[in-house]
Amino acid sequence: MMTDFTATKAMFHIPDGMIYLDGNSLGPLPKTAAARVAETVTQQWGEMLITGWNKAGWMAQPTLVGDRIAKLIGAETGHVMVGDTLSIKVYQALASALEMRPDRKIILSDSGNFPSDLYIAEGLIASLGRGHKLQVVAPEEIEAHITEEVAVTLITEVDYRSGRLHDMAKLTAKAHAMGAVTVWDLAHSAGAIDVNLAKAEADFAVGCSYKYLNGGPGAPGFIYVAPRHAEIARPALSGWLGHDAPFAFEQSYRAGSGIERMRVGTPPVLALGALEAALDVWDMTTMADIRACSVALTTQFIDAVEAHCPMLTLASPRDSNLRGSQVSFRFDNGYAAMQALIDRGVVGDFRAPDIMRFGFTPLYIDAADVDAAVSIIADVMTHRLWDKDTYKIRARVT
Amino acid sequence: MMTDFTATKAMFHIPDGMIYLDGNSLGPLPKTAAARVAETVTQQWGEMLITGWNKAGWMAQPTLVGDRIAKLIGAETGHVMVGDTLSIKVYQALASALEMRPDRKIILSDSGNFPSDLYIAEGLIASLGRGHKLQVVAPEEIEAHITEEVAVTLITEVDYRSGRLHDMAKLTAKAHAMGAVTVWDLAHSAGAIDVNLAKAEADFAVGCSYKYLNGGPGAPGFIYVAPRHAEIARPALSGWLGHDAPFAFEQSYRAGSGIERMRVGTPPVLALGALEAALDVWDMTTMADIRACSVALTTQFIDAVEAHCPMLTLASPRDSNLRGSQVSFRFDNGYAAMQALIDRGVVGDFRAPDIMRFGFTPLYIDAADVDAAVSIIADVMTHRLWDKDTYKIRARVT
Secondary structure (H helix, E strand, O other), X not given: OOOOHHHHHOOEEOOOOOEEOOOOOOOOEEHHHHHHHHHHHHHHHHHHHHHHHHHOOOOOHHHHHHHHHHHHOOOOOOOEEEEOOHHHHHHHHHHHHHHOOOOOOEEEEXXXXXXXXXXXXXXXXXXXXXXXXXXXXXXXXXXHHOOOOEEEEEEEOEOOOOOEEOOHHHHHHHHHHOOOEEEEEOOOOOOOOOOOHHHHOOOEEEEEOOOOOOOOOOOOEEEEEOOOOOOOOOOOOOOHHHEOXXXXXXXXXXXXXXXXXXXXXXXXXXXXXXXXXHHHHHHHOOHHHHHHHHHHHHHHXXXXXXXXXXXXXXXXXXXXXXXXXXXXXXXXXXXXHHHHHHHOOEEOEEEOOOEEEEEXXXXXXXXXXXXXXXXXXXXXXXXXXXXXXXXXXXXXOO | OOOOHHHXXXXXXXXXXXXXXXXXXXXXXXXXXXXXXXXHHHHHHHHHHHHHHHHOOOOOHHHHHHHHHHHHOOOOOOOEEEEOOHHHHHHHHHHHHHHOOOOOOEEEEEOOOOHHHHHHHHHHHHXXXXXXXXXXXXXXXXXXXXXXXXXXXXXXXXXXXOOEEOOHHHHHHHHHHOOOEEEEEOOOOOOOOOOOHHHHOOOEEEEEOOOOOOOOOOOOEEEEXXXXXXXXXXXXXXXXXXXXXXXXXXXXXXXXXXXXXXXXXXXOHHHHHHHHHHHHHHXXXXXXXXXXXXXXHHHHXXXXXXXXXXXXXXXXXXXXXXXXXXXXXXXXXXXXXXXXXXXXXXXXXXXXXXXXEEEXXXXXXXXXXXXXXXXXHHHHHHOOOEOOOOOOEOOOOO
């Protein structure tokens, strides 16, 4: 591996004494982001005011930041647009994709999908009122259910609970063989694994930037539209900034060129400042390096936890080829145990009913962190150091 | 008037030598916003990381900020939700409203509406594919066109170009008499005029927070749903944070209580920090005081410009009861003239084909500013001091 991960780690602010294994939920603060946001507020908003839209490049930002994300997900330059939230972008992609298969009624997803994707699909189906059906199957059965009845597959590549990884290329090929359109949710993929949308011939993809891309709380979503669909896709959310000439203030909508039409309203300038700064770290590495190192870290973690904590049951795939960049274990008292771990500085999170979830990224987690985390986890689990009343660590009874 | 506008003015950063008359497009920086955003980034994101959702109150913020905006628009507490963009909120409100009148097909709007509202309506109509029609009439004809055929009226209260003010109470009453549902866009109303949604019995309203509310570039939108509809309205954009139990991660959507269901995805935490700070200034005044003073300022401006600049034609209503908080003049060389004014420190903006637009808010503009601005405008206009090549001020030829 060529990447100097010591250098990338130095770019993040991690609070003293904390081993942060929750970057799959909210990435930590890149040190330069604070200055970049302050500059956006005081120098740009404060001094440029309305002229910031051009002078500070606010208007072009969603496209430029989209291009930087494109590089991390194997997307063609000029085909990723940043804005809104992941849920909004799911709606936009799904609505566009459905229109490409007007004679089909099934949206196929799996029970490992993040619920918001399913909720958004339900909402869209109810709005359309044309008898679409959301079919939700077990993750391992999704391939078999991609049939010629399916209009759109709506699949999150990496399961938010287990970290189980779908084979994007294989499922996309099957979808295309059956005439279905694919919408891939990259929430736990972008910045975590080496996605290659172009190679997989994905149709649409969406994601968020506050997890492995470290854009900050509430950082915007993004959408990818394959070049072959870019001039065809109709944005259901047809806002003025997706218009071909937004400042002509025409009375009727004319879709902008390609991915530009997937803009909706005013871009989130402060958040984009933070995200721009956060993306700088990716110039220091490659997704291939990240993936290789991430596999090493998650494998190390699984091996060590299993060696020291027999009470924890692995909920993630053991085969690293089938796993994203997180590791989950099942434990009945998982919520209380996780609170105790957090109190000891090992920050993961909990997902009902019994999932203790730990996220890894080589950008700021190294092998020594994994060792240190496992040592604390082993201590807490072995001695059952959680207090179910306070959710704090309790003193060890000797 | 009771408000000390000297004190409110001191709360804003206005660049030296600038008279900022474009707060109707982007409000200036409230001095406390920079510190608040910095705190959000370094103390909250940086130190609390994922726990910020609870510890720093990020999750509750959209509701709490919504309540603060509610006070400024005469809305009932607990019935305004902040998030997304204005265009997204237009979609959400319009989709919900349309479903309340399933047997009607007409969305009525006017040619003074902001184009994005019309575009969003067009997009929704195309998605639904059920033969809805967007009927766009002249602003002065809208009342006559509210008939029993109309499902929803989609009206921006204050015209973005002319500042012409619709009578919300009157049009809402007519709509209700005809059985139509109202969606009011408050983009140029919130913080500008004394809106009273509850009194007008408005059904839905939407707005943005980067204009008169000074939330910063890309600050979020908001949506109001009348209490009588709050438990009925179905959010077409049914994201996980609008779910009744988002962290139960259920497979099917169940709408949250009341306005909570109008949340979609993750809230824009950095932007909400800025907006929270910006809203503090409203504790120092009342909308009644703001409106009275705004009328005085716009009237002073119209009188003075007309006295000194006969080449400018008033494009805003002369009757202050029919006018929002901006004043527009028509001028053939409006674009070049406006650039020259900006170069001289009088910042307004231009809207095609010939509108020179000036926004006023007593929060940081006073009578002396109006005098100073008019003096510069008179000089530039009388001596035609614009350079059509450079768009800079040119030296006066003596």
